[in-house]
């Protein structure tokens with residue numbers, strides 16, 4: 393990808409910085425920009441209501457008894473006033489014209505001086521046969537959590553919830569639902585929890601921590617889901633059936649890159665950006681879950697809150713005139729009250745092995761490549777100092793282009 397350094401248009405300052413999206417990335421950038429510059433007009437355009445909420449809380453909210461309204465910390469109007477920006481909510485961007493420096497929206501065409509795409513990622517839905525495929529819930533947004541709560545409230549009794557996917561989100565939901573009094577069956581093609589992120593001893597540590605909770609783990613691949621009276625009947629690939637009141641999909645997310653792709657911007661899984669957050673057209677940037685970073689070893693998605701906050705800080709500086717590289721923030725944490733686990737997964741395709749150690753009642757797994765270099769780690773009961781020490785040893789080979 394060739395990055396052009398010229399401004400989007402000669403008179404960029406006469407037009408607003410337009411941020412598309414109103415998730416944590418968009419609002420983090422708007423806040424960082426306003427810390428540096430109170431004057432440049434900022435316009436935030438979003439397909440949703442523009443409600444501010446911490447998305448990671450969605451998988452920890454049920455046991456705490458919090459409904460969707462309680463997770464929302466501010467509305468679009470309040471944010472517009474606090475940050476002195478304009479917010480167009482319920483407005484979908486349908487096209488980007490990089491030559492004319494304009495976006496097309498459901499409210500008409502808007503010119504931009506600089507354009508920042510903070511489009512996030514959509515929760516992946518499983519491809520299931522059967523008449524109840526549309527009843528499967530995927531919680532990737534506050535509105536999905538509100539739907540989940542409505543379904544549970546309508547039952548009026550503890551539910552049996554089948555969760556597809558035993559990754560970070562699936563495991564967090566499982567523990568949260570079980571702690572809230574529901575029964576959970578976690579279904580995953582792998583034989584163990586967090587199989588793509590941690591070595592077997594750490595999967596086992598989590599399973600042991602759940603001993604007293606009503607969580608069953610079942611190996612399998614869901615193929616179909618049918619209505620069976622008031623229940624949903626899952627059919628797994630070994631031919632077995634599983635009846636549940638609710639089925640939740642937690643099988644990951646897919647960066648929202650279609651809009652950028654259709655506009656001719658360079659994309660892979662996400663919108664390709666360099667180490668400064670610049671996309672392939674002048675004056676266009678991306679951050680958050682929709683962005684994919686070019687690195688020395690290939691490209692890298694950087695999901696998660698720490699990564700988007702680092703990107704927002706650097707991008708704000710860049711947009712204000714100081715070209716600033718974005719720091720890599722690769723650690724994600726399983727927010728399990730019983731067994732928190734910090735994970736920095738090695739880049740896919742890295743050759744090496746996990747080396748396990750036990751120190752101070754915690755398990756530490758280091759992923760070391762064939763040359764003896766630390767490429768990833770996972771640890772239970774993560775202490776900030778230890779996490780920092782591991783981060784300092786880490787070599788992720790991320791080059792700033």
Ligand SMILES: Cc1cc2nc3c(=O)[nH]c(=O)nc-3n(C[C@H](O)[C@H](O)[C@H](O)COP(=O)(O)OP(=O)(O)OC[C@H]3O[C@@H](n4cnc5c(N)ncnc54)[C@H](O)[C@@H]3O)c2cc1C
Pocket residue numbers: 412413414415416417418437438439440446447448449450451483484485486510511512513531532533561648651679680681682695696697698700724725727
């Ligand atoms: C259940 C769950 C638990 C999580 N837990 C953690 C955790 O513990 N730690 C952690 O670091 N991360 C966690 N994450 C991930 C983290 O929440 C995300 O990385 C982060 O919220 C992404 O923010 P974003 O702003 O990039 O995207 P989003 O929040 O997805 O925002 C995208 C925005 O773009 C808007 N949009 C999309 N398309 C258009 C369009 N065409 N026109 C206009 N607007 C558009 C949407 O309406 C939305 O406002 C979790 C995620 C989930 C789902």
